[in-house]
Amino acid sequence: MSYPYELGGETLWEAGYHSGRLYASLARGAAEFVKLPTGLTPTPQGSCDIELSTFRAFVQGLYTLYSSTSSLVIHGLARGLLVTSLVLLERAGAPITLKPEHEEALREEKAAFARSMG
Structure with a gap:
């Protein structure tokens, strides 16, 4: 069973059911924290539609939070959600544009995530 993330009829991520639902749940919680909508809408068919401009603003807000602190806890809590979102x-x-101090490390993680996200 899967939980696809779709944009205009194109599947961006054919997530497994559990990983797809977990990502959506984490995004909802982070959206509440950064006070931005996610742009992710679950469908009755068991997938998730992405509204790109809203989703992009959400990811930018998440990255702004991530890049504005040196807290290892915030970095650790936000990183998986952020990297998955950057791949999408x-x-x-x-x-989105990343700051030079984050670009290399996040690029490597994005590549690793993208391979496992199919």
Whole structure:
């Protein structure tokens, strides 16, 4: 069973059911914290539609939180959600700009995540 993330009928991530639902849950919690909507809408068919401009703003807000602190706890809590979101944005053709001090490490993690996200 899967939980696909779709943009305009194109599947950006054919997530496994559990990983897809966990990602959506984490995004909802982070959205509440950064006070931005996620742009992710579950469908009755068991997938998740992405509204790109809203999702991009959410990921930018998440990255702003991540990049504005040196807290290892916040970095650790936010990193998996952020990296997964960055992969989805890249697949949608709408990446955000990362600060030079984060670019290399996040690029390596994005590549690793992208391979495991199929």
